[in-house]
Amino acid sequence: MQAGLSHSEAKALFLAAVDEDLAEKEALQLRTHLDECGQCKNNWERYSRGVSRVKGVDREQAPPGLASMIVRRIRRRRFGSRNLALAHAHYRVPVEVIIPLLLGVLVAAFLVLSAP
Numbered sequence: 001m002q003a004g005l006s007h008s009e010a011k012a013l014f015l016a017a018v019d020e021d022l023a024e025k026e027a028l029q030l031r032t033h034l035d036e037c038g039q040c041k042n043n044w045e046r047y048s049r050g051v052s053r054v055k056g057v058d059r060e061q062a063p064p065g066l067a068s069m070i071v072r073r074i075r076r077r078r079f080g081s082r083n084l085a086l087a088h089a090h091y092r093v094p095v096e097v098i099i100p101l102l103l104g105v106l107v108a109a110f111l112v113l114s115a116p
């Protein structure tokens, strides 16, 4: 493997990548990793598919508390208002969709909260 991203670093970029919010360098690193790593590519495809599906869904479902708590926490620390809509979208989805999303969010949360 090249001096690329680790699996968890790649995953941590998913949230921003799906909103096209990555710096060019990060986007390139992520693409490179996805090209080399079938595992993350799978995750990415599931994730981005889930998100685009969510973006087309009307608001109707009540938010599960955990997801909204995590999303709010991350958003406060790191993300601007552009991700607000996306974050809201996250907790309107059915459970089978939110699990992979939540996983990504959890990884991102872990990395953000444990960053020096």
Ligand SMILES: [Zn+2]
Pocket (backbone or CB within 6 Å): 006, 007, 010, 033, 037, 039, 040, 041
């Ligand atoms: Zn990987």
